[in-house]
Amino acid sequence: PYQGPPMSELLRIRKAHVSPALFTLYSSPLLLHAGHRQYLFDHQGRRYLDLFAGIVTTGLGHCHPKVIEAATHQMKTLWHTSNVYFNPTIHQYSQALVDTLPGNLKNVYLVNSGSEANDLALLMARLHTGRFDVVSLRNGYHGASPYTMGLTGSSKWKYQLPNGFGIHHVTNPDPYRGLWGGYRDSPVQSVRAGEGKVLDDGVTCTSSSKYLVQLQELLDYSVPQGKPAAFFAESIQGVGATVQYPLGYLKKAFELIRDRGGLCVSDEVQTGFGRTGEHFWGFEGHGVVPDIVTMAKGIGNGYPLAAVVTTPEIASTLSKALHFNTYGGNALGSAVGLAVLKTMLEENVQKRSHEVGTKFLLELGKLRDEFGSVGDVRGKGLMIGMELVENQSTHEPMNPKRFMEILEHCRDMGLLLGKGGFHGNSFRIKPPMCITEDDVKFAVAVLRVALTADKQRQQQQ
């Protein structure tokens, strides 16, 4: 049972002393105090099915016993020393991590957050190419540090200071909301509930070439000599509401960048570690091998851990001056990372993500076919997005107040969902990969009740 201070006391402290930048999702804050695999428990002992997995951090589920065991063992042995000495875990972990990666991705830098990983990737790309300008996608999210705030392609996360110097954002190849997506071209529907199919790549949009012209023009017009240092992209946009790209886009974009001598960076912070089901790494679904991969979130199952992996050639640029990160590669973090990775492979979470995720997508596709308020259902494996709208044919985003009523109603029924997208009108469904088919049935039933109640409220107006 919860034995902490009462909510009133926490609210007082929060108001007086805790960072005012922190925002709460629900109008009445949810006080969580325990987690067990796919479930979270509030201070009154109510259980919730967690479809947001601590912002996509826990792939294995909260408090996985094998991770606890490894962390406890390491905590009792040695937490930290400088990496100027040897500790075994950083070596064992680096080996295990590169064993999951293709090509010449052989050098691991351990850091502590996704923003830090992308900061480092940006630094390496600039140093290695001797160029400054980089390209990322509008609506992408790569972090909130001064460097990565620039890479992030959404004004919602930007402050009025000179971030993004030398960074160019290209038109987002968004099959649902983009210029050449479903509603201006042909309707795009990758989750075909009636046919029982989730199409490969999740995307049937064939507008790649139009979006690639945008990239080409951006390089020609905005980047000095048309030669970028790098191109950054998530394999599926996460914070941006699970946006997949039209078929073939990423592969061709990589080719375009490489033709001009730039490096390709895959931000796998959300899509890595089996999240997309068919592959262990999201980029594998696009048939590409990046030059630099950044990863965080699922890598530590909730423990603050992140990494950059690159080729020995690119890595060598960072040995020309001193480079150091106090906590990067500490014994405890490496032991946790190793236990998480081993357990993910042992329990084959990737297969589960594919199987349960596909069923989930198809059930959500039925909701889209049933309710005019569901505009789009998309994703791969357990990386799922569900976009709510005022009108299915115009794609007008659902009014935020109406959206929040549905989100809060789901919480009242014991279901936690993430919220995302530029318009804040999408559910982000990225649960711990241990969820079962019964959990899926429960989630879909709750959503059906909430969407029905919303429909009735609309009819009464």
Ligand code: PMP
């Ligand atoms: N990249 C992606 C794709 C992310 O989703 C996030 C976090 N939402 C980050 C980078 C930044 O990670 P962090 O919050 O750990 O700095």
